[in-house]
Amino acid sequence: MAEWPSVDVVVPPTTVRLEFSGRRPEHAVRDLGGVYAGDRWGASPTDGDFDYRYTALGDDEVTIRRSQMRGAIHGVVPAGGDYVVTWMSLGSTEVELPGGRYALPLETPVLFPPDEDFSFRAADHDQRLVHLDRAFVRRIAAARGATGDLALRFDVERLPGPDGARRWQTALTALGRALRIGGPESAAWRGAKAAVVEVFLDLFPPVVDELPAVLRQPRNARLRAAVQYVRDHAAEPVTISDLAAASGLSVRSVQESFRRVFDVSPLTYLRHVRLDHVREELLDEDPQAGAVGDVARRWGFAHLGRFSAAYVERFGEYPKQTLRR
Template identity: 70%
Template sequence: MSEQRPNPTGVPEAIRFEVSGHRPEDAVRDLARVYGGGVDGAGRWIARPTDGTFDHRYTALGDAEVTIRRAMLHGALHGVVPAGGDHVVLWVGAGTVEVEQRPLPLEVPVLLPADQEFAFRAVDHDLRIVHLDRAFVRRVAALRGDVGEHVLRFDSHRELGPEAAARWRGALTALARALRAGGTESAAWQEAKSAALEVFLDLFPPVLDDLPAVLGQPRNARLRAAVEYVHDHAAEPMTISDLSAASGLSVRSVQESFRRVFDVSPLTYLRHVRLDRVRAELTTADPQAGAVGDVARRWGFAHLGRFSAAYAERFGEYSKETLRRSVH
């Protein structure tokens, strides 16, 4: 969904909508828009019947900070969800769902990737979905502890157990009850939202990226915007022109600023961030899964030979050695 803004009263805008239909082309049109692809993104979605019949229904209720949603589909659907937008927690109640070819478990909360494009496949599904506005998540995280100038990231590969599932189910129940009782302007809804965010941050604790202290200097304010863009979009294709647009600096000034502060080019800085992200994932990955190539590609390394050399140069060991020492 496109980003919603609070209205002039300061109360987050209420969100309520439903889309439904009985034809695959209707599902492609409706769900591509809902998932952020828009009209242009519909070309990357395919829907088809599974047994001769087809229908879909998607509902959303809440406000611009938190919405609870339900997606039901009798049929098969796959497509590509763009990076950006809300943090989204998915609960698969029925059917089969894959994200980047990873089967999702039933009745366990799963965090979808927020900062990278991902492929999504589902068959005959019933999904409970919660959308969490990024700014709202950050405000609640700041109240829990000093997030400072960190860029917040969340591990979408974190696996949760029965206790976590029970806590999230309770949060979903409380949100739904608050909406039924008083709507989005009620005190009960505000309390349920905050409680749900507390559970979210417990289940998916933020991974904090330290930004160099030098970026706090006023003269580096625009460079800071470029660096934050790198950290927020590290898995996406990126050019120096993108950094120029994000920071308001010219292309030449972006290059000069990175050289002045970090003594590397902007694209070298991006490569270092991506390598750090790969290493962070490998330290918690299953050594038996042979995940190095998949993780590297997810973070933008298309040429695995060059990736391996760059990884060894940065960390003094090969990526497979990191994987063998993982916590699993």
């Protein structure tokens, strides 16, 4: 019996239409915390009456949203979910990560941290948000250049300049117009939402995340921050206390997390990262330069005998053999 060729089924995006409002802080916590799977949220009046309003329109690939509040709200937003770009036009919002705290500027597109839990405080605000589905962003990023099956990583502290802010506003104006005129099932909407992702990728240039796939799991978000710290500071003195501060974990939890996921201690993981960097440099060095010692010291290896033994254990050859390749 002949077999029919398999056909990929394309599931059309689902329309998103959401609106709620209220005058009670506990209802704001229920409604807004529900949208963002929030944890430990609270709300209160600031000066006078409390009220809030939230709207969202689009589809499950891109939605345009607006959040307005007379009052204050705070809480924790878990890692994962959509990429969310916000534009504050009134009020104040402060974001806190394990590595520090920063206030969102007005009239500037800002990317909320997508890959680690963060806490926030907002008061008397009016902000417009754009939610971008991760898979949709990945498809467009892949069309711009190969990304393989690795995750994208974004610098949440990057702030576009005035030209970038104008580009974002122009893209959002076109997105809103397509939504009003054609609706979320129109060709105009499909083109406009692809264009807004293109601008997003220009304003917040992603890098392909070479971290292990296991660190993409939300439960490993804090360990991910510690691993990223190791990668960013491998040439510097690094202590377990530094990793604890970067990740928001206790020293003991840092040690247990590295053992659980990598089956090595944090300092052994650091040594492996340093050895990998040494090997990369030796493979690029001139064999006549005799630079093994210099490269090793640059990556934190003060005792060259111990370094050589660790190198052989990891790569099965001596550093000078790598240099002569």
